[in-house]
Amino acid sequence: MPWKKAAEMETTMKDTNCIFCKIANGEIPSRTLYEDERYRVILDLGPATKGHALVLPKEHFASIYEIPEDWAAGAVKIGQQIAVRMKERLHTDGVNLVQNNGEAAGQTVPHFHLHVIPRYQNDGQHILWKPGKASDAELDEIVEAMK
Ligand code: AMP
Ligand code: ZN
Numbered sequence: 001m002p003w004k005k006a007a008e009m010e011t012t013m014k015d016t017n018c019i020f021c022k023i024a025n026g027e028i029p030s031r032t033l034y035e036d037e038r039y040r041v042i043l044d045l046g047p048a049t050k051g052h053a054l055v056l057p058k059e060h061f062a063s064i065y066e067i068p069e070d071w072a073a074g075a076v077k078i079g080q081q082i083a084v085r086m087k088e089r090l091h092t093d094g095v096n097l098v099q100n101n102g103e104a105a106g107q108t109v110p111h112f113h114l115h116v117i118p119r120y121q122n123d124g125q126h127i128l129w130k131p132g133k134a135s136d137a138e139l140d141e142i143v144e145a146m147k
Contacts, residue, residue, distance in 0.1 A: 067112045097116060
């Protein structure tokens with residue numbers, strides 16, 4: 001999108017007080033499914049479903065608002081690969097990729113992470129939202145505001 005400025009700062013930041021910085025960089029042990037130069041994928045310790053994983057950048061970006069575009073894209077690419085492998089190896093029936101930003105959106109750890117939540121028929125989880133209603137005026141107002 002033309003108005004969308006990439007977060008251009010290229011940092012090599014780690015936050016010494018951040019638990020996900022420590023996990024991503026191997027200072028705190030984790031059950032790791034995948035690792036490369038930029039990312040570590042770990043199993044969530046409070047899993048929504050069996051196999052719930054988190055894609056963690058090894059550098060500290062608090063949320064989608066701070067992470068550079070290529071790092072965000074890389075996280076999604078790895079999320080896709082993990083989802084495909086889970087389908088093959090764990091025989092999952094579906095997957096939710098979830099990424100929370102800000103307290104209002106349910107973010108509890110302020111280090112960007114992408115949830116890969118495998119889904120199984122009748123797994124009893126409720127990750128989807130309750131549909132609301134919007135007037136034509138409201139929809140038009142949003143389109144206008146976003147120009
Ligand atoms: P969010 O609410 O999107 O910030 O997600 C934070 C997630 O991190 C939750 O699903 C937690 O269960 C998970 N979590 C928190 N601490 C740890 C940890 N030490 N190891 C693995 N997962 C964690
Ligand atoms: Zn961090």
